[in-house]
């Protein structure tokens with residue numbers, strides 16, 4: 402049995418809910434394991450529940466209870482359910498705030514938006530690894546608001562790793578929240594299109610940094626925040642857009658948000674399909690290293706890798722072991738203990754970590 406995330410608009414009668422659904426006041430609307438029909442789907446829409454989790458392979462007679470997989474285990478915890486609930490509520494608030502700014506010319510309420518991020522951080526009460534919590538939220542990255550909140554949370558975690566002041570942390574988190582605001586101006590059919598974009602569509606999407614900058618120019622936000630919207634697709638080696646800037650010509654905050662943005666895009670939509678593995682993400686980043694600020698990237702990848710020391714992992718030949726140590730020079734290839742055998746992946750190019758257990 403697997404869990405799949407769907408937009409409520411994509412849900413069909415006969416599908417089975419994977420989790421309890423609550424309204425904004427916290428009252429239960431539809432309990433988990435309910436088989437959906439037209440009237441329940443309408444009810445979900447009425448309550449502005451725009452994302453649901455569906456159980457695939459559910460058999461009413463014979464319910465298999467075993468939860469497999471690292472992320473599914475986290476997803477099944479009470480803490481995660483609470484985290485997800487607050488996350489979804491804050492996503493709705495961010496959507497309203499974006500629309501207020503873009504459609505009604507309202508000002509940006511920085512304090513309220515940052516409070517939203519703080520609510521999510523506090524909802525992670527047991528201080529679980531934020532990257533793991535976010536990885537469990539994947540599956541609907543096409544929603545700009547969800548992506549923006551994830552990027553803001555990754556930025557917040559990165560600010561901590563980089564030892565930033567409270568002020569800079571807030572500003573970077575805020576910039577992460579607003580970085581893609583320009584996407585609100587891109588036709589929705591393109592933003593939510595499943596599958597690959599055509600060249601013409603991609604060209605349109607590439608307007609969003611400038612559009613975001615134009616929107617924020619009219620708002621009461623700092624220039625740092627505006628420049629993140631403009632420059633988060635610039636690349637350190639000059640291969641990005643829209644300006645083709647390189648190195649430190651790209652602002653510091655934009656260089657950090659670029660990493661958080663790519664991290665989120667890379668991990669999105671993959672967890673439930675194939676079991677995203679953080680070490681795979683690290684190796685991926687390292688192969689395109691020149692595109693990012695080397696200092697920020699190293700800090701990011703080292704901390705990400707470090708959080709998985711002692712984790713149970715599966716190797717590409719099926720062996721299961723425990724991450725014993727991270728190799729500083731090859732962060733995606735740790736030293737793994739399998740029984741009493743020590744396998745140094747930096748010296749064994751045929752093997753790699755494929756799965757968290």
Ligand SMILES: [Fe+2]
Nearest residue numbers: 580581609633
């Ligand atoms: Fe973007």
